[in-house]
Amino acid sequence: MPLTSPRRSALADQVIAQLRAQITSGEWPVGSRIPTEPELVEQLGVARNTVREAVRALAHNGLLDIRQGSGTYVLATSELAGVMHRRFADADPLHVAELRSALETKAAWLAAERRTEQDLKQIDALLDRRERAWASGDAEAFVEADATLHMAVVAASHNDVLEELYADLGGVVRQFLHGDVKGGLRPEAYVDHARLVEAIRAGNGERAAAEASTHPFSCRYADRSGDTRTAR
DSSP states (O other): OOOOSSSSSHHHHHHHHHHHHHHHHTSOOOOOOOOOHHHHHHHHTTOHHHHHHHHHHHHHHEEEEETTTTEEEEEOOOOHHHHHHHTTTTTTTEEEEEEEEHHHHHHHHHHHHHHHHHHHHHHHHHHHHHHHHHTTHHHHHHHHHHHHHHHHHHTTTTTHHHHHHHHHHHHHHHHHHHHHHTTOOOOOGGOOOHHHHHHHHOOHHHHHHHHHHGGGSSEEETTTOEEOOOOO
C-alpha cells in the first residue's frame, strides 16, 4: 500500500525502513538489482525525490551500490556488512581467508556439540545442493551453495553473536569466492565438505574444527616472497 506522511523527512524514513526490510529479509538478495526508481515510485506511492533520498541513504550506509547506467544493486544485508565490504574490499585475500578460517573453525566445533536433528537435515540438504551445483559447472550457483552451506554450519553453533558476525562478513567471503572460480570450476580446486558434515553429525568437535580450518585455504595465494602456494 502507498506510504503516507505529512512530513517528508518522516516519509523518507519510512521508505528507508521498507527498502531495508526487503534487503534484510532476502527478498532482494546480495548482488541482485533492485527495482528501478520509477518502479519504486509506483510501488510505494511516493515522490521520485523521496525514493532517491532513501536509496542514497542506504547506499551511504553500505547496503546498496548505485552504478551509473546499470542500476542499483544490493551490496550487503546490514550496515555492518556494508562497512565490512568497504573496509575489506582491497584486503589481502589470504588475510580474509585467515579470518574466515578462525570463525568457521570455532563454529564447526560448537556445531558438533550443539547441532540438532533439524540442523543436520538442513546441512545435509545444503551439502547435496553444493554437490549438484559443482556437477552442473555453474560457478555462480556453486558460490551461493557453498556460502549457504557454511552459513548453515555456523548457524548450527547456536551462538547468535558468531552467526551475526559471520553473516555480516558474508558479502566479503562471496566476493573472494567469486574470484576463486572466475576461471571456471576446476577439478583440482574441489574441496570435499562431506567429512566436515560427518564430523558434526558424529559430535566430534575436534575433527569438525580440523576439517573446517582447511576449507578457506582451498585456492592459491601469493606468499610474501611472491611465490604461490596452496594451503589445505
